[in-house]
Amino acid sequence: MRTVLDVVGVCFLAAVLLVVAFACRRRWLSRDGGTFDCSLQLAEKDHGRGWALGLARYVGDDLQWFRVFSLAWWPKLVVNRRQLQGITTRRPVGNEPLVTYAGHVIVDAELRDRTVHFAMTEEALTGVLAWMESAPPSSQTYH
Structure with a gap:
């Protein structure tokens, strides 16, 4: 016993x-602030599969994403604002509302070489858009 x-x-x-x-x-x-709850679709699968809960933070020109349930001190994904070419949003469909935080929208970020799918609040999306547009004029590229 x-x-x-x-x-x-x-x-x-x-x-x-x-x-x-x-x-x-x-x-x-x-x-250092600039951190928000943000899920990421790690694998390109049908809606509602391959999502991981996480948080994202701004560090200079980078948006860093970390898993919530991990002890790693380094980000799983780093997106430089110069890589971003466009953002579209949509409402969660299928099982996505069950595997992401409540009240989040899906953000499809077009990078130079791929598309990354995030889930975040409308307020966080506003912050991401402002962060994208706040790059110094010499470093912005327009397509």
């Missing part, structure tokens, strides 16, 4: 430490 309690205690302690690590990581990522 004592070994069972020891195992349960160790598992409980590990779970608490993991929650604390996730909270500290999120706090560290959000330390």
